[in-house]
Amino acid sequence: MNSFALHLMRHGAPQTPGLLLGHSDVPPDLDAMQPCLERARAVDFAQVLSSDLGRASSPAALIAAERAVPHHAGARWRELHFGAWEGAEPATLPTSDVGRFWDAPDENPPPGGERWSDLRLRVESALATIDQPTLVLSHAGTMRAALTLLCGFTYRQSWAIDLPYGALVSLRVWPETQSAQISGLVT
Template sequence: MREITVHLLRHGAPIREGLMLGRTDEAPLPSGIDRCFARAEGLDIAAVVASDLARAALPAARIAASIGLVPNFDARWRELDFGHWDGQTPERLPREALARFWQDPDRNPPPDGERWSHLRSRVAAALAEIDRPTLVVAHGGSIRAALSLLLGLDHRQVWAFDLPYAALVSLRLWQGSIPTAQVTGLQT
């Protein structure tokens, strides 16, 4: 089997931090784009893939252009859709409902929102198409879904990872066996 390196880069800080940003297309701060660009410097990649939302797409476009690549924008790398909670601060949400969501996001998704299992399914499909060294610029939730799939961790375990804005996780995968991965680096 052929080894493939995949770098998962969380987007830079959005203009309004502290919100439940899923489908809301919040732009990144210019400093957030700069931080992502600096984090990706020197990576040996043949492709750049990103969520189609601005906070991931804009840094991906800048990174790709700097190395002569065209980014592929893929909605499967979007953040979990928080439904009616999208764009809200956690403090404004019903405390008990939010606690149930964090405890079991598959049984207790946000109202009209996405289940954790759906996020994992779309990320699994996107991962299965990676066939060369790739940088993926995505969101905290979709990166955690990828780590859950690749490392066999449940949602509580991957939510324990600190993935600040512009965090970079580098993985070595073996083509044809996506559930197997070896973490080679975590930079925050």
């Protein structure tokens, strides 16, 4: 089977940046969508997939319309669900709880939130449906999960890649092995 390009893009800044937004559907900052549109012009793709949350699906819909390619939004591309921490500023949460979560998110998920392994399972099932050049517009956690699955990175290694708002990571994916090689990194 042939390889294909997979471009992972983080949404632009939301109207309320710096919070643990997870599954919270906060609107995107309209000005912050522009860098996403500009970066998408530099890569080739046949479809756009995105999280169904507005901060990702809004710029994805604009990009797809500009390119005249299909856009499909779905919950599998959502950020990790932060449970009781949804919408919180990390500095306001108990330091020890947040530290345990960032150190071992599978063993210490946010109260009522999602485990890292559950996020990876969602992303794995979404990746399995891709077989053509694709732009995925989603969230930093989702992108990190994809990198652990496709590139073999550990959770900690995935944090070595800076993923600011609007970051774009381009990969070459070989479907028969579900492996990938980073072919470019644009931030």
